Amino acid sequence: MDSQTTIPTEAYQKIQDYFGDRCSRAESVCLQHGRDESPFPVTPPELVVFAMNHEEIIWLVNIARHYLFPIIPFGAGTSLEGQLLAVNGGVSLDLSRMNQILHISPDDLTVTVHPGVTRIELNNQLKSYGLFFPVDPGANATIGGMCATGASGTNAVRYGTMRNNVLSMKIVTPQGVIIKTGSQAKKSSAGYDLTHLYIGSEGTLGVIVEITLRVYSLPESVAVAICSFPSIANAVKATIQIIQTGIAVARVELIDSNSVLFVNNYSKLHLPVSPMLLFEFHGSDTVVAEDAERTEDISLDHEGNNFQWVTTPEARTKLWAARHNAYFAALQAKPGCRIISTDTCVPISRLADCLLDSLNEVKETTIPFFLVGHVGDGNFHFGYMIDPNSPDEWALAEKLNTSLVMRAIEMGGTCSGEHGVGVHKKKFLEAELGKSSIDVMRMIKKSLDPHNIFNPGKILN
Amino acid sequence: MDSQTTIPTEAYQKIQDYFGDRCSRAESVCLQHGRDESPFPVTPPELVVFAMNHEEIIWLVNIARHYLFPIIPFGAGTSLEGQLLAVNGGVSLDLSRMNQILHISPDDLTVTVHPGVTRIELNNQLKSYGLFFPVDPGANATIGGMCATGASGTNAVRYGTMRNNVLSMKIVTPQGVIIKTGSQAKKSSAGYDLTHLYIGSEGTLGVIVEITLRVYSLPESVAVAICSFPSIANAVKATIQIIQTGIAVARVELIDSNSVLFVNNYSKLHLPVSPMLLFEFHGSDTVVAEDAERTEDISLDHEGNNFQWVTTPEARTKLWAARHNAYFAALQAKPGCRIISTDTCVPISRLADCLLDSLNEVKETTIPFFLVGHVGDGNFHFGYMIDPNSPDEWALAEKLNTSLVMRAIEMGGTCSGEHGVGVHKKKFLEAELGKSSIDVMRMIKKSLDPHNIFNPGKILN
Numbered sequence: 001m002d003s004q005t006t007i008p009t010e011a012y013q014k015i016q017d018y019f020g021d022r023c024s025r026a027e028s029v030c031l032q033h034g035r036d037e038s039p040f041p042v043t044p045p046e047l048v049v050f051a052m053n054h055e056e057i058i059w060l061v062n063i064a065r066h067y068l069f070p071i072i073p074f075g076a077g078t079s080l081e082g083q084l085l086a087v088n089g090g091v092s093l094d095l096s097r098m099n100q101i102l103h104i105s106p107d108d109l110t111v112t113v114h115p116g117v118t119r120i121e122l123n124n125q126l127k128s129y130g131l132f133f134p135v136d137p138g139a140n141a142t143i144g145g146m147c148a149t150g151a152s153g154t155n156a157v158r159y160g161t162m163r164n165n166v167l168s169m170k171i172v173t174p175q176g177v178i179i180k181t182g183s184q185a186k187k188s189s190a191g192y193d194l195t196h197l198y199i200g201s202e203g204t205l206g207v208i209v210e211i212t213l214r215v216y217s218l219p220e221s222v223a224v225a226i227c228s229f230p231s232i233a234n235a236v237k238a239t240i241q242i243i244q245t246g247i248a249v250a251r252v253e254l255i256d257s258n259s260v261l262f263v264n265n266y267s268k269l270h271l272p273v274s275p276m277l278l279f280e281f282h283g284s285d286t287v288v289a290e291d292a293e294r295t296e297d298i299s300l301d302h303e304g305n306n307f308q309w310v311t312t313p314e315a316r317t318k319l320w321a322a323r324h325n326a327y328f329a330a331l332q333a334k335p336g337c338r339i340i341s342t343d344t345c346v347p348i349s350r351l352a353d354c355l356l357d358s359l360n361e362v363k364e365t366t367i368p369f370f371l372v373g374h375v376g377d378g379n380f381h382f383g384y385m386i387d388p389n390s391p392d393e394w395a396l397a398e399k400l401n402t403s404l405v406m407r408a409i410e411m412g413g414t415c416s417g418e419h420g421v422g423v424h425k426k427k428f429l430e431a432e433l434g435k436s437s438i439d440v441m442r443m444i445k446k447s448l449d450p451h452n453i454f455n456p457g458k459i460l461n
Numbered sequence: 462m463d464s465q466t467t468i469p470t471e472a473y474q475k476i477q478d479y480f481g482d483r484c485s486r487a488e489s490v491c492l493q494h495g496r497d498e499s500p501f502p503v504t505p506p507e508l509v510v511f512a513m514n515h516e517e518i519i520w521l522v523n524i525a526r527h528y529l530f531p532i533i534p535f536g537a538g539t540s541l542e543g544q545l546l547a548v549n550g551g552v553s554l555d556l557s558r559m560n561q562i563l564h565i566s567p568d569d570l571t572v573t574v575h576p577g578v579t580r581i582e583l584n585n586q587l588k589s590y591g592l593f594f595p596v597d598p599g600a601n602a603t604i605g606g607m608c609a610t611g612a613s614g615t616n617a618v619r620y621g622t623m624r625n626n627v628l629s630m631k632i633v634t635p636q637g638v639i640i641k642t643g644s645q646a647k648k649s650s651a652g653y654d655l656t657h658l659y660i661g662s663e664g665t666l667g668v669i670v671e672i673t674l675r676v677y678s679l680p681e682s683v684a685v686a687i688c689s690f691p692s693i694a695n696a697v698k699a700t701i702q703i704i705q706t707g708i709a710v711a712r713v714e715l716i717d718s719n720s721v722l723f724v725n726n727y728s729k730l731h732l733p734v735s736p737m738l739l740f741e742f743h744g745s746d747t748v749v750a751e752d753a754e755r756t757e758d759i760s761l762d763h764e765g766n767n768f769q770w771v772t773t774p775e776a777r778t779k780l781w782a783a784r785h786n787a788y789f790a791a792l793q794a795k796p797g798c799r800i801i802s803t804d805t806c807v808p809i810s811r812l813a814d815c816l817l818d819s820l821n822e823v824k825e826t827t828i829p830f831f832l833v834g835h836v837g838d839g840n841f842h843f844g845y846m847i848d849p850n851s852p853d854e855w856a857l858a859e860k861l862n863t864s865l866v867m868r869a870i871e872m873g874g875t876c877s878g879e880h881g882v883g884v885h886k887k888k889f890l891e892a893e894l895g896k897s898s899i900d901v902m903r904m905i906k907k908s909l910d911p912h913n914i915f916n917p918g919k920i921l922n
Contacts, residue, residue: 107810108808108810152648156648163648164621177897183874185806185808185840186808186839187617187840187875187878188875188877189610189875189879189880190889191661191898191902192920193624193657193658194898194901195657197653197658197905200650200652216707244567246678287748290748345647347645347647349569378647409644412645413646414649415651417650418648418650421652429651433651436634437640440634440640441655443908447904447908448901459653
């Protein structure tokens with residue numbers, strides 16, 4: 001241990017005695033736990049602990065309270081804003097081995113899981129009950145991580161985000177006790193809404209150790225369509241009209257022509273290289289047919305062409321995999337690059353303005369980029385593909401991001417639709433909500449975690 | 462002013478100078494502000510102030526911080542758990558004159574309002590835009606009050622509760638500053654979820670001074686149906702199957718035969734005196750027809766009879782008015798009575814057990830009662846019709862309520878589906894969530910309102 005350590009030898013010894021071989025200081029393990037999918041430099045913790053149950057976590061929290069070292073909850077490592085960097089050292093608390101699905105209640109359309117269960121594993125288990133969990137951020141994140149980040153993704157336009165789909169959680173608090181944030185009832189007005197307080201809290205207020213989610217019956221019918229547009233403006237305007245018409249589209253995703261190019265190469269597809277919308281519809285045969293027909297009509301009104309149905313499950317899966325792989329396809333397209341992903345979300349009436357102004361701005365530079373978006377929600381992501389060794393490219397990408405965020409805030413939007421704050425968006429929170437709102441967040445943090453043990457340096461300074 | 466006063470003469474003088482004739486100590490005004498729709502004894506504030514804007518509220522909060530007297534935000538006075546009783550004296554802050562609709566954005570399906578706008582007034586204004594706000598607790602509550610209570614009602618089964626339909630709020634905090642809790646974007650992961658913290662906080666953490674709500678396009682087609690059942694068990698079982706089948710019913714309300722009797726008398730109707738379900742369907746003609754047909758099939762499978770369509774808007778309105786008037790119809794049926802309303806909500810898989818066991822329990826007593834329920838959400842209300850001058854009837858009603866709440870909690874449910882906690886449910890919170898969860902709520906309250914100025918004695922002791 002070097003002079004930067006926050007974990008005294010005595011504490012380390014106790015932790016090692018308690019966790020045995022589920023406790024590691026190996027460099028490779030620490031490096032793996034000191035990064036996420038963001039481009040920020042790896043900042044490893046001093047120690048990684050793999051917990052199996054909440055009793056172990058309570059024990060660890062009590063040690064951390066005594067010796068005052070940080071705890072950083074870790075799921076799958078797929079966050080995008082530096083949420084997992086051990087900026088103040090301390091212990092990375094890996095929850096991936098707490099991966100049991102505890103209870104599935106088809107009658108209540110709920111499921112209770114440990115935090116380390118991944119999204120894909122959950123859906124694999126739900127399938128045999130005719131159920132699914134719709135929140136889909138692309139990455140195979142853990143459910144605990146998705147709660148902590150306030151994740152959403154492609155299905156949110158119809159099914160909502162994590163904020164809409166968590167009924168209740170169990171949390172180990174910074175006081176070293178376990179609490180439940182709510183009941184199993186579908187709705188409640190019983191006291192302060194602790195469930196929502198913890199969704200999006202990014203591990204700064206405690207550790208999520210159990211989650212009860214809403215799940216949904218697999219739709220009788222699923223249809224997927226793709227449609228090319230002559231410009232991004234046309235695609236966005238079609239989206240806005242589809243949403244405003246009240247069509248219950250399950251997914252409506254924009255991918256720009258750069259993304260199509262990357263994805264064609266990466267996934268061996270032959271999509272026409274122009275901006276596209278990908279649609280998905282869920283419901284009975286009748287409803288899906290009706291929704292799809294109205295969507296096609298609106299798309300054609302906005303000069304959409306090549307409106308194509310993707311009918312087989314295999315073709316659907318391949319197309320969505322392509323969308324989800326846009327990020328990795330871009331990484332492959334410029335070897336050695338890293339991606340700074342923007343995450344603004346604006347009211348849909350301002351989507352065209354915000355997106356097109358930002359697009360013009362990035363086009364005036366030489367930076368390679370791609371653009372994808374959950375446009376039905378007003379949420380879109382530029383991926384600036386930078387050389388991580390080029391300070392100029394970093395600076396340019398950050399400048400573009402700042403300009404975009406300020407434009408979105410000006411339009412009533414948010415700096416983060418779904419990726420959270422981490423270390424990267426802290427500077428924007430005050431611009432978005434005002435100093436007094438951040439002061440209230442600080443008061444909450446200070447009252448629940450007075451020693452700033454939990455994931456320090458994230459969300460708030 | 463008597464010896465119980467919390468407002469020193471000096472403070473009173475300042476308030477009177479500032480608010481002029483929008484400040485009253487008149488007994489009738491204070492009595493009117495010291496009660497709600499609950500049966501609890503009137504507990505008047507010392508002073509009532511009618512605010513016109515948030516600057517006045519900030520001024521008042523700063524006076525209250527200096528002289529340390531309570532502030533109790535007041536909307537329409539329609540709460541049901543004693544939320545408005547001035548149990549520690551202080552000022553009732555009447556917000557009913559802050560009743561402007563500030564902005565309607567049909568493109569974004571949002572509306573921004575002052576807290577004193579009532580639900581019915583809002584819907585009157587929205588209608589000309591082809592929009593509506595679905596949350597409908599029955600009473601013509603203010604939007605501010607509905608946020609503070611975490612209200613829901615008949616439409617929640619499809620459109621969700623206040624928790625699902627508030628995008629953002631402005632709050633005057635106990636520090637005497639105004640904050641915004643979020644942006645106007647449809648979704649966000651930017652920091653702690655202050656919006657949800659304030660929904661259901663019952664005026665204990667500050668004053669809601671502006672709200673941005675989601676609104677919805679008026680459905681192309683609306684259909685209402687009623688169906689009688691031989692028993693409550695049959696009606697409940699039909700409901701459970703309808704929900705589990707995934708039919709997107711907009712409303713499914715149970716009314717028992719007592720309610721039908723009262724409502725027939727009160728509203729001059731001729732409904733068959735047996736347990737009934739009232740259904741409403743929203744959507745395109747095709748979707749409504751499909752949903753309604755499936756609902757009728759399931760109802761008939763559970764021995765439903767007299768399945769009748771109510772087709773004209775007038776007939777629909779009359780029927781829903783009857784449902785909403787069940788409370789007042791019961792009051793009329795036993796002159797001089799007051800009603801203790803229960804508000805448990807359980808997972809729908811336990812609804813039949815919880816409701817039927819509780820029904821048997823009340824039937825074993827001599828207490829007059831009625832039973833209505835938002836059964837699609839697992840939420841139901843017994844109304845115990847007590848003589849407020851009979852300590853025995855009070856005690857019996859409270860005993861039945863306690864037994865029901867404990868049964869619901871045992872089944873994973875909540876003591877309050879939608880009425881909130883007020884003074885009445887405080888004793889149940891710990892049973893429902895555990896002492897440690899309540900401790901977390903206390904820490905939040907103490908950090909945001911260290912002098913316990915805001916609506917003291919509500920939610921928490």
